[in-house]
Amino acid sequence: MNRSELVVVGVDGSPPSVAALTWAAREAESLDAPLRAVLVHPEDGREATRQGAERLSRATAALPPEVLTARVSHVVLAGRPAVELVEQARSARLLVLGGHPQRRWTTSVTAHCLREAACPVAVVPPQPEPATATTSAVESPAAPSTPPVQDTAVSAVMSRFVLAVRPDTPLPDALRLMASCAVRHLPVVDEGVCTGLLSEADALWRLTADRSLSGPTATAAQVAQRPLPHVPANSTLGQAASQMRDTDGDGLLVTDGDQVVGILTTADVLALLAHPPAGSAEPGPSTRRRNATRRRTLVVGVDDSPCGLAALRWTLHHAERTGAQVRVVSVCPVSPVLPSSVPLPVTSTDNALDERHHTVLASAVEQAGDVARRVSPDQVVAHGEPGPVLCALAEDAAMLVVGSHGHGRVMSALLGSTSDYSVRHAHCPVVVVPPSASV
Known part of the structure; x- marks a missing residue:
């Protein structure tokens, strides 16, 4: 063997x-x-x-x-x-x-x-334990009745990781980000303040209604929905659904005070209606509607360290053997983000720091060799804390891969704390690759 x-x-x-x-x-x-x-x-x-x-x-x-x-x-x-x-x-x-x-x-x-x-x-990650049915009403007391779906708390159903873009992000780049990350909504953030919500539906409608927005100079801010549609985290699904109906939208940011803590979409609500929770078990968030994507995409975090390159090479070879897609992420941890540390993917190459991270990505993919050309991974530069950002981008993934230590010269983005955070918080399995790992 x-x-x-x-x-x-x-x-x-x-x-x-x-x-x-x-x-x-x-x-x-x-x-x-x-x-x-x-x-x-x-x-x-x-x-x-x-x-x-x-x-x-x-x-x-x-x-x-x-x-x-x-x-x-x-x-x-x-x-x-x-x-x-x-x-x-x-x-x-x-x-x-x-x-x-x-x-x-x-x-x-x-x-x-x-x-x-x-x-x-x-x-x-551990799986939720299924509710066990009682064999008879005499043998055990009746379980408490499950509250109606409309009374379920928004916080139990929302997606907890939210990607965001800056107002000056070119619209085509924002739309590509939505497609590559399998999300339908992107908050627009200006100086740490959320100023609008870009959705697929709004983008399609505006692009067909206003031809000027189909050019290369169109930005996310021009298409984003305003005023900002949002709902408190302690609201019920019934209240949220009424607000969606009144605003004629398909998504709401979820807030706790002045912090954005998640996003709720019509897909989340429909998933809950199709799979109502049993007993008092907490309903699963939007991962149910992403199972197909979850089995196809591997997310790997890289910096300019040997550990980041080892993680990338292992991921590419694993993807080639299993037929998966790969999303390679370089995280820039110094950027304006929402007060709740919502990650901010970067699509503009205006500042030098962003350029350095794009260079890190391109260099890592190049060093990975022929397997990178065969797999052809997506490349994403993102702003925020590395752990939360990687978990956000891996919410729909089959696997999140990180190096065991990252001591790169650019930002040392993938430190031990990042792998530790990912193991504790990611919704998908996390693979930690040591620098000596073979492919």
Whole structure:
């Protein structure tokens, strides 16, 4: 067996580890690679090993039927989980771990593997636990009734990451950004203040109604909707829907005081109506409507460090083997943004700092070699804090990839804090690539 093609996943029987196992199995299947499921128990002895083997067998037996299990091997070991997992994955292509249910925490096992593993480490976010139905009204008390959809809080349904553009952003560039990032609305920000909302519908209507806007000098500000359509985060969907109807729009910015905290669209509301929550489970945000895109796009953050280049090369080779698209992002962390640190993608090349980041992108793609020309990745320069910006651009992605350390000369944009933030907050699996990783 060529261990460089091996995918290793840590399993302990918990729901997060089962979610990681399922994701790892699908990833191994797409790579046509063998999968090794590893369970490490702290107690030595025959009985502990037997129980561990049973837990591991139950977990792999529950894999979805569309995932082939013929190439899944089981390893049960006694020892320290973090140490043994790193050793098992020493020459693997990928080590997969489940994320902590409390996203603000990173387990000691995950932290150790991210720090010590020689191969890339994927951390799969935990999945919401399905509501369990009671077998009879006599056996258990009736569950509280689910509130009507119109009484659901806007904050439970909105998309929490919002991209934005400056007023002078050329309209064609703003529209290309919307297309490449799979978003239908872009706030327009001037000196840190949101002054309008650009939507696909507004852009199409204005472009057909006013021919002057189809030229290269047209800007996002000329087409953006004003006054700014917004709704407080504590509003209900019923209130938000009424406001959309009254303003004849299909999107609302969501505010908390003077901060923009998200965006609500008609697609979010329709997704909730089509998939109402069971019991008291929180309805999923707009990720449901983006599942198709989620399986096709890999987002990778780069700076001018060797770690950024290693992450890019790994992502491009992974995309080539799995048929995915790639979005390469360079983050400029010093720019005017909304008070809530909403990321501001940059499409203008007016200032020197933006130019440097465009140069970083072009140089990294060039250094990646022939695989970059074959995959032909999209390139995006964005303003804001690297962690939130990358998570925003990866909201619709199958995977977010970052280097384990970024000490580049331009902005040192992808530091350890960025990978840590991404592991804790991204909606998709996050792969952290060490500089020594092979492709």
